[in-house]
Amino acid sequence: MDDIRQTDPDIYDLIKQEERRQFDKIRLIASENYVSSAVLQATGSVLTNKYSEGYPGRRYYEGQQIIDQVERLAIERAIDLFDAEHVNVQPYSGSPANLAVYLAFLKPGDTILGMALPHGGHLTHGAAVSISGRYFQAEHYTLSRETGLIDYQQILEKARQCRPKIIIAGHSAYPRILDFEKFREIADEVGALLLVDMAHFAGLVAGGAHPSPVPWADVVTTTTHKSLRGPRGAIIMCKREYGAAIDKAVFPGIQGGPHNNTTAAMAVAFREAATPEFADYAGQIVKNARALAETLCKRGFDLITGGTDNHLLLVDLTNKKVTGKQAARALDMAGLVVNYNAVPFDKRKPGNPSGIRIGTSAVTTRGFKEAEMFQVGEWINAVVSEPENERLITEIGADVAAFCKAFPPPGIA
Numbered sequence: 556m557d558d559i560r561q562t563d564p565d566i567y568d569l570i571k572q573e574e575r576r577q578f579d580k581i582r583l584i585a586s587e588n589y590v591s592s593a594v595l596q597a598t599g600s601v602l603t604n605k606y607s608e609g610y611p612g613r614r615y616y617e618g619q620q621i622i623d624q625v626e627r628l629a630i631e632r633a634i635d636l637f638d639a640e641h642v643n644v645q646p647y648s649g650s651p652a653n654l655a656v657y658l659a660f661l662k663p664g665d666t667i668l669g670m671a672l673p674h675g676g677h678l679t680h681g682a683a684v685s686i687s688g689r690y691f692q693a694e695h696y697t698l699s700r701e702t703g704l705i706d707y708q709q710i711l712e713k714a715r716q717c718r719p720k721i722i723i724a725g726h727s728a729y730p731r732i733l734d735f736e737k738f739r740e741i742a743d744e745v746g747a748l749l750l751v752d753m754a755h756f757a758g759l760v761a762g763g764a765h766p767s768p769v770p771w772a773d774v775v776t777t778t779t780h781k782s783l784r785g786p787r788g789a790i791i792m793c794k795r796e797y798g799a800a801i802d803k804a805v806f807p808g809i810q811g812g813p814h815n816n817t818t819a820a821m822a823v824a825f826r827e828a829a830t831p832e833f834a835d836y837a838g839q840i841v842k843n844a845r846a847l848a849e850t851l852c853k854r855g856f857d858l859i860t861g862g863t864d865n866h867l868l869l870v871d872l873t874n875k876k877v878t879g880k881q882a883a884r885a886l887d888m889a890g891l892v893v894n895y896n897a898v899p900f901d902k903r904k905p906g907n908p909s910g911i912r913i914g915t916s917a918v919t920t921r922g923f924k925e926a927e928m929f930q931v932g933e934w935i936n937a938v939v940s941e942p943e944n945e946r947l948i949t950e951i952g953a954d955v956a957a958f959c960k961a962f963p964p965p966g967i968a
């Protein structure tokens with residue numbers, strides 16, 4: 556970092572401040588993590604200097620002797636990790652990955668069916684403000700009002716009505732395991748392709764803590780930077796027969812040159828994710844989420860679906876007489892970083908909804924186990940019970956920072 560300090564003290568200072576924040580606070584945003592030092596180093600390597608439009612062995616620029624090997628390694632490792640038939644490692648992130656799938660299989664105006672955004676779906680699953688909702692006829696399924704669970708019968712009925720070309724399974728805020736076999740049956744019945752966007756739970760799949768969608772889906776997309784603990788980016792996996800269409804959609808369909816530094820960092824992350832240690836990590840993420848769920852339930856919190864099977868909890872704060880935004884702000888000031896989130900059938904607006912989403916991927920990376928999660932739950936309860944109590948929040952913030960010293964995250968001294 557000495558060179559940044561000399562060249563650009565402003566950015567150096569901001570990076571250092573962010574390092575401090577990531578060290579001193581308990582990061583519970585379900586889509587975030589801490590990458591290893593090895594992944595950080597690959598991300599910051601000289602591979603950023605190279606242009607490589609095309610694919611290994613078929614590039615539009617010379618000088619690819621090394622880059623081709625890097626990309627091939629990333630592809631092979633992803634294939635091995637997820638037992639996929641074909642992998643494209645070039646998508647810049649999760650949103651372009653999903654867009655590439657649509658470009659590969661849809662014409663403007665074609666119908667897609669995905670989980671509604673306020674029920675835990677992602678923007679790219681057909682939300683009205685997203686290109687996926689503007690260029691395609693987007694239909695949505697919702698969760699059961701009674702149980703908060705996916706209602707497969709409702710999906711089947713919607714699919715029969717709207718005859719989508721693509722059915723999307725996957726979410727950003729659903730605390731339970733998905734039944735991919737049921738999704739497959741529904742897709743087959745209406746002749747749709749099945750796209751599973753496993754961005755959130757890919758690390759759990761890699762570590763064996765969540766069933767894999769790969770045998771069931773035609774196409775699987777995932778970001779690489781959430782529970783999978785790699786660099787910011789995404790991959791697309793698909794059946795062999797769709798490989799050429801997916802590759803063409805990524806490049807030249809929507810992207811130019813791949814970010815080779817990211818590709819290398821992905822390869823490193825895939826290697827890490829194939830280890831027994833990573834399987835332990837994935838299992839611990841779920842144990843930690845369950846421990847936190849247990850503590851919060853004991854303290855009278857209303858968890859959507861009553862608990863969790865994965866890395867996240869969705870909490871409806873209506874009975875606590877505090878809004879999601881108020882709670883998230885107060886928690887952040889106390890060093891407990893979550894995001895406010897809509898809950899299914901939320902009566903409040905998305906800018907200040909009724910809930911918060913809490914994830915355990917990042918704290919598990921820094922070594923938290925069940926005992927630490929019980930403590931985190933007690934702090935969350937204390938802050939949410941008195942979100943205006945500045946003295947209490949300051950005290951908890953200090954306790955949190957002291958607590959964090961015993962759990963140094965990777966890559967931060």
Ligand code: PLP
Nearest residue numbers: 648649650677726727752754778
């Ligand atoms: N898909 C899902 C399910 C997500 O949760 C996200 C991001 O949170 C994305 C796609 C988009 O990823 P990105 O933010 O990298 O574009």
